Amino acid sequence: MVDGTENDIKPNGNYSSDNNLLIDCKNVDVFYGDKQALYNVSLGINEKEVTSLIGPSGCGKSTFLRCLNRMNDVIDSCSISGNIKINGEDIYNPHIDVVELRSRIGMVFQKPNPFPKSVFDNVAYGPRLHGKITDKDEMHHKVEASLVRAGLWDEIKDRLNEPGTSLSGGQQQRLCIARAIAVDPEIILMDEPCSALDPIATAKIEELIDELKTNYTIVIVTHSMQQAARVSQRTAFFHLGNLIEVGDTENIFRSPENEQTEAYVTGRYG
Amino acid sequence: MTEHIVSSYDDDLKEISDGVINMGDEVLGALNNIETLLKNNDHELAKKIIKNDLIINDLGQSVENKVFNILASRQPMAIDLRIVFSAVKISLYLERCGDMCKGISNRVLKGDLNEAQSPETISLLVNMCSMVHSNLGIVMEDYSKKECDNSVKVWKSDSEIDSLYSEILMDILNSIKTNPDATDALVPLLFIARYLERVGDQATNVAEETYFVVTGEDLEGLEKTEVENETTF
Numbered sequence: 190m191v192d193g194t195e196n197d198i199k200p201n202g203n204y205s206s207d208n209n210l211l212i213d214c215k216n217v218d219v220f221y222g223d224k225q226a227l228y229n230v231s232l233g234i235n236e237k238e239v240t241s242l243i244g245p246s247g248c249g250k251s252t253f254l255r256c257l258n259r260m261n262d263v264i265d266s267c268s269i270s271g272n273i274k275i276n277g278e279d280i281y282n283p284h285i286d287v288v289e290l291r292s293r294i295g296m297v298f299q300k301p302n303p304f305p306k307s308v309f310d311n312v313a314y315g316p317r318l319h320g321k322i323t324d325k326d327e328m329h330h331k332v333e334a335s336l337v338r339a340g341l342w343d344e345i346k347d348r349l350n351e352p353g354t355s356l357s358g359g360q361q362q363r364l365c366i367a368r369a370i371a372v373d374p375e376i377i378l379m380d381e382p383c384s385a386l387d388p389i390a391t392a393k394i395e396e397l398i399d400e401l402k403t404n405y406t407i408v409i410v411t412h413s414m415q416q417a418a419r420v421s422q423r424t425a426f427f428h429l430g431n432l433i434e435v436g437d438t439e440n441i442f443r444s445p446e447n448e449q450t451e452a453y454v455t456g457r458y459g
Numbered sequence: 460m461t462e463h464i465v466s467s468y469d470d471d472l473k474e475i476s477d478g479v480i481n482m483g484d485e486v487l488g489a490l491n492n493i494e495t496l497l498k499n500n501d502h503e504l505a506k507k508i509i510k511n512d513l514i515i516n517d518l519g520q521s522v523e524n525k526v527f528n529i530l531a532s533r534q535p536m537a538i539d540l541r542i543v544f545s546a547v548k549i550s551l552y553l554e555r556c557g558d559m560c561k562g563i564s565n566r567v568l569k570g571d572l573n574e575a576q577s578p579e580t581i582s583l584l585v586n587m588c589s590m591v592h593s594n595l596g597i598v599m600e601d602y603s604k605k606e607c608d609n610s611v612k613v614w615k616s617d618s619e620i621d622s623l624y625s626e627i628l629m630d631i632l633n634s635i636k637t638n639p640d641a642t643d644a645l646v647p648l649l650f651i652a653r654y655l656e657r658v659g660d661q662a663t664n665v666a667e668e669t670y671f672v673v674t675g676e677d678l679e680g681l682e683k684t685e686v687e688n689e690t691t692f
Contacts, residue, residue: 415534442536444675454536456468457461 211236217271241417244427258294295369301361303353315372339367359390483599505564515557571647610666620659
């Protein structure tokens with residue numbers, strides 16, 4: 190169990206199950222003004238795995254997720270201390286190019302948020318912005334490949350010029366995932382990506398997550414315990430800004446070590 | 460453990476556990492009757508045991524239905540999942556115990572005890588039945604209290620029942636050697652001993668499940684080494 194202090198982190202223990210550590214967070218504190226949202230969180234996230242962050246509303250899981258691509262930077266009152274390394278590189282180093290960092294870390298939000306542009310331009314937006322692709326044919330290829338990877342191509346290949354907002358909710362969310370992967374990120378952050386979707390659309394996203402994990406490292410915030418159990422290999426439970434327990438998903442849902450975790454996953458948390 | 464936010468979830472889980480406990484009570488009642496049956500060769504009691512097996516089966520079916528519903532409606536996790544999963548397994552073990560009791564009763568109705576005329580062997584069978592009854596009673600008591608200390612003791616002491624089974628086996632084989640004419644009369648007693656030994660095995664299975672419910676750990680994996688060490692010279 191990790192309760193936040195460095196001394197509690199066991200080498201090769203629950204902190205990270207393998208040697209393929211990609212994201213290494215140590216002693217992370219986050220404040221919104223005077224209010225502390227995260228307390229000394231230390232968590233390792235493995236490469237090409239899905240890690241679920243679970244916990245009641247306000248526990249800090251989304252705050253933690255947003256630390257990973259420095260989305261919290263846009264909140265004036267937010268201050269962060271501690272250390273977050275991706276591939277050994279401190280992402281809060283002043284010399285880091287945040288735009289470039291975010292091209293390596295895609296993000297998908299709770300509500301699908303396609304840009305008010307065509308389906309094609311939604312996907313092409315990132316590669317254009319980052320100047321990764323200028324050739325027209327190459328861009329077409331990239332858009333198609335991204336939509337195929339997002340499991341959307343067959344459904345909308347004849348609607349590429351229609352507004353992204355004209356798609357169904359589930360299709361919009363997969364369009365957002367296509368947009369995220371079009372810039373070839375290493376990591377995809379998902380903040381409750383299915384909470385606004387019906388069960389069919391949710392199943393398609395979960396199927397997609399399962400496929401994407403072979404190429405990407407995925408961190409997902411979810412309120413659905415069953416979803417965490419289905420899609421992730423490791424699960425971290427947050428409570429009141431503390432990381433209470435992290436471990437293999439199977440163990441967290443079969444016999445968690447911490448009583449607070451058990452109370453939460455069984456619906457006894459009052 | 461505190462109660463669920465949704466109180467009807469607690470009711471659903473309790474119904475499942477109560478169903479398993481009721482099955483256990485019925486099987487313990489059947490074993491009690493088997494003890495009397497072996498002592499008295501009471502054919503009316505044998506018929507009653509066979510009839511009661513239907514009740515055990517119905518209770519098992521009811522547990523299964525409730526588990527089916529709770530899995531579909533609640534998607535239990537952690538301790539709740541262990542309770543639900545183990546309820547299915549324990550109800551199957553208890554159903555098999557009921558079948559063993561029915562099997563013994565059927566043998567008695569066929570007249571096996573009339574022919575045997577081996578009071579020493581029957582006395583050993585009565586002792587064995589008493590031990591099996593005691594073990595199952597202990598593990599079911601643990602299950603109802605969501606405790607496991609006594610279940611671990613039962614799990615470790617199953618070898619005593621196995622030893623008694625071996626003793627009965629040798630006793631019958633020796634009797635057959637000295638009096639081959641009694642073979643037909645004595646062999647059926649082997650079946651009764653075998654049935655009881657299998658009920659003893661089911662009691663250890665229930666012990667393993669109870670340990671799993673309470674601790675989330677596998678008793679076999681954790682304790683086998685310890686037991687082996689104790690019995691290795």
